Amino acid sequence: MTYARTEPTDQEPDIRARPPLVREFLLVAGLFLAYKFGRRAANGHVEEAFRNAGNVWDLERALHLPGEGGVQGVLLHSQTLIHAANTYYATVHFPATVLFLVWLYRRRPLHYLWSRRILAVLTGAALVLHLIFPLAPPRMLPAAGLIDTGQVYGPTVYGATPATDTMANQFAAMPSLHVGWAVMVAVGLIVATRSRWRWLWLLHPAITLLVVVGTANHYWLDAIVVVALLAVALAALRLPLPARNAPAHLPWATGAGAVPGAGVRVPAYAAVSGADARVDAYVAGATHPARTPAGSGAGR
Numbered sequence: 001m002t003y004a005r006t007e008p009t010d011q012e013p014d015i016r017a018r019p020p021l022v023r024e025f026l027l028v029a030g031l032f033l034a035y036k037f038g039r040r041a042a043n044g045h046v047e048e049a050f051r052n053a054g055n056v057w058d059l060e061r062a063l064h065l066p067g068e069g070g071v072q073g074v075l076l077h078s079q080t081l082i083h084a085a086n087t088y089y090a091t092v093h094f095p096a097t098v099l100f101l102v103w104l105y106r107r108r109p110l111h112y113l114w115s116r117r118i119l120a121v122l123t124g125a126a127l128v129l130h131l132i133f134p135l136a137p138p139r140m141l142p143a144a145g146l147i148d149t150g151q152v153y154g155p156t157v158y159g160a161t162p163a164t165d166t167m168a169n170q171f172a173a174m175p176s177l178h179v180g181w182a183v184m185v186a187v188g189l190i191v192a193t194r195s196r197w198r199w200l201w202l203l204h205p206a207i208t209l210l211v212v213v214g215t216a217n218h219y220w221l222d223a224i225v226v227v228a229l230l231a232v233a234l235a236a237l238r239l240p241l242p243a244r245n246a247p248a249h250l251p252w253a254t255g256a257g258a259v260p261g262a263g264v265r266v267p268a269y270a271a272v273s274g275a276d277a278r279v280d281a282y283v284a285g286a287t288h289p290a291r292t293p294a295g296s297g298a299g300r
Contacts, residue, residue, distance in 0.1 A: 018109035028101065028116065035123050046162075049134035049171035053141045056174070056219055065221070068138050071214040072146055082153050085211045089150070090157045093178050096204065100185045104192060111192040114239045115184065121233045122180050126226065130172040136162075137173040139216035146216040175226035176218040182208040183230055191239065 075082045097119070104112035139148040140162065150156030162170035182205035189201045212218040 017113065018105065019113065021105075024105065024116075031120055031123065035127055045134040045171060046136075049136040050141070052133060052174075053136040053138070054143065056135060056221055057138070057141060057143055060219060060221055068144065068213050068216060068219065069146055071210055072149070072216060075149070075214040079153065082149050082214075085215055086150050086153060086155055088207065088211045089178070089215050089217060090155050093181065093208070096185060097181045100188060104188065108192040110240055111188060114237065115188040117237050118188075118230070118233050119181065119184055121237065122184065122226070122230055123177065125229050125233075126175050126177050126180065129174055129225070130169065133174050134171040135174040135222075136171055137217050138219055140170075144216070149215045150217075173218055174222050175229060176212055176222035177226065178208055178212050178218070179205060179223040180226035180230055183227060187230075187234070 075085050101112065101116060101119075104115055138144040138146050139150075148156075150158060151160060158168055158170055186201040186205050190198045209223055212223070213220065
């Protein structure tokens, strides 16, 4: 007699929760394209973006937040370090999130659905803020006294003239999706795994925060706002409970062949190695009581 595997859900993926691959690919790609084109729709508000940047800078000073220049000063002590920070900013953000979703899709389908919804809500909320609150990053603000490390040291993902950059909206600093997506990747992996080392995933958002601030692409407030939005999304969209897997070929799992109202349950010794013959006898006796040999002791 062979039993279905009953390992914890963090070890054995529930394939019934996994949505069709083609549909998910089209959905995620569509959401990403909608976001990219939505950001470009916010282009052209240059004066408003610089006015908002001045207000954000003044608010940070009023709140006594640390200056972004302190982080940039540390990075500028080494050309290798600043180049690594620019590379991290340009190359890690999107691929890390894609790999995170792919892994969840294959190994943790329920966590994948939850994480995809959270990321979609967070990104949609960020797009709304980009549209209603254009913001020039600190590398463009003269009062900040920071340099554009991407343009000076490379690599960079932005054009040299922000007002005419057709590839990206450089006036969409608020909030920082670099930080928001990184925090969600860490949260999703911590929740979906059981390793004692899983808390190290928090290094990803920590490094991302230092990178986006040190390269003068974002203010501290950009990160604070996106974390607040993520907290609201996490509170509103709870992780669905996994279905309890039962051995499908047994009568108590599907009801097939079971006597109505019999309430057949697996005996305590069913989990003991080498007990298959006794389990078969128990099932046979429970589902066909008329065949139980007389004097066997059944029903005592």
